[in-house]
Amino acid sequence: MVNADERRFEVLRAIVADYVSNHEPVASKAIVDRHNLGVSSATVRNDMASLEEDGYIMQPHTSAGRIPTDKGYRLFVDRLSEAKPLSTAERRAIGTFLEGAVDLDDVLRRSVRLLAQLTRQVAVVQYPTLTRSTVRHIELVLITPARLMLVMITDTGRVDQRMVDLGDVITEDTLARMRTMINSSLAGQRLTDAAVKVAELVDAAPNELRDAMIRVGSVLVESLVDHPEERLVLGGTANLTRNVADFPGSLRQVLEALEEQVVILKLLASAQDAGTVTVHIGGENEAEQMRSTSVVSIGYGGTELLGGMGVVGPTRMDYPGTIAAVRAVANYVGEILRAR
Template sequence: MSEERRLDVLRAIVEDYVLTREPVGSRVLAERHRLGVSPATIRNDMAALEEDGYIAQPHTSAGRIPTDKGYRLFVDRLSTVKPLSSPERRAIETFLSEAVDLDDVVARAGRLLAQLTGQVAVVQYPSLRRSGLRHLELVPVGDRRLLVVIITDTGRVEQRTLEVAAGPDEATLAELRSRLNAVAAGKRLAELGQGFAEVAEQFRPEHQDLARSLALLVEETLSEESEERIVLAGTANLARVGMRFEHALRPVLEALEEQVVLLGLLTEMAAESGVSVRIGHETQLEGLAETSVVTSGYGNEGDSVALIGSIGPTRMDYPGTIASVRAVARYLSRVLTA
């Protein structure tokens, strides 16, 4: 049996099963696809695919359906991903560019991806640890307190209050603001320490403690893990008749509610470059055993700060989902780094 023909048969089974949600038989494959061989030859190919664990027979005398292993081979051998149309791309760019702040753009990205795929969209907020500084603002609040406003290059805004021994004068505050912004602009957590230490040394002794305290506060804020969170959109899509999971829907919904666990999965997938696909049991989460998760990083080019993804049944339209996730991630990056 030709390996290429076997892949063609598997590809046809996946495409038909995604389309019809019914087990696929050899005669149907011969009628719908130009495989160039007889139904008998297709049956032999299907038997070999089943023996290798790529397809399975759910019921006696029924056709075959893909297994997780079969979907994995299908995804790994995808040669083309159907591109979004020009109107779809323009709609994505326009919709995201109208966002008023980070919360709005994250929510819009989620709703948009859920609508494009008909599945659940998950958007991870930009990580503070992976974000760079865009601006640092210092605002006196009373005689002995400073409001420190930290704005990242992904649009996150964090506010912290710093207790000071004595309120600095306006000139000192302006110099602190200017020097810290100059050394910190665009830099991430790992790059800030040395620059901040040098800034502190540039001030008179009575102001060095304040400069060090501000530097420490910024570094501690950017290193926080407690702020990591995700937004889900389109959860109601799971209840659509066409979605239909092989078993119960409830475990899937319960898994989606466990945001800490879901964040762990996204963190693992963030280590993979480009678009990442976890199929069925590859998620290693019991509740998501009948789902596939497709993610892509967004942020600065080649240096993502968070993930956006789509979650649906293993019987999903992989080329379409991959194209949608990739496109929304690309436009989300443009909006946040503009």
């Protein structure tokens, strides 16, 4: 037989499910009619009274049913035994859509579009943290005999292209020697360490390569240290405006916080482990502008955290489905970046 605490939680679960689905306060009769709890309306009313007294539900106005509070949503999320699984078709669609991406920018743009479509919320993805990235390859391409293009590719798929004016002409053989020296020294190095090694490269260059290496080295250092690490890709902002009633008097503040991005970056920074979902509900958000929202976030990258992603929406959200979608997209993005 189910004990009183478990029964009250089942009543809370029913209230959350109905309120998320219908956006209407939930009455005891509706719970009895829609959910097979095996108890009378009187028992449900008593359980609702206990839940309200403990702060898990509230009555928005007189003669109304009850709605979950932030505390009620938190208990519901903490008691989720498992995220609602995505269907085979959804998983296949995610894999196919993301695998078609041509570069890192495309992967992240596709990711936010997917998350926004799957959750019907605002999706956010942080660019990989470059201080944790490593150099995969440096390519040098002659544009003219005295000008070349430097292309840096990181292990996360970031591609940075810069032009280098050499001040003098060089041959393809000279270019090949420089390319070999640079990659032998920098490939596999973290970006911060690679910047230091550039100076060693210049010092070790033969006299006939010194001037060209100095010019290439100065541009290469800029490429290694001058990077917009704190970048976000957002998608689905219009989804918030479809549920204006969920943000009484605060929608403008939420939109401004999304535009500023600093608040969201701080929330994503709380995702310290790749694959671990974090949920901030309502008042748990430190920023006042976000107190009417919930943020479901996760780190991505596999064994090493590269960045964070997640969704922002009202506290009245489908938590099981949202958690499943965020986790699935993060897993695919991590796999794709590791394979590049």
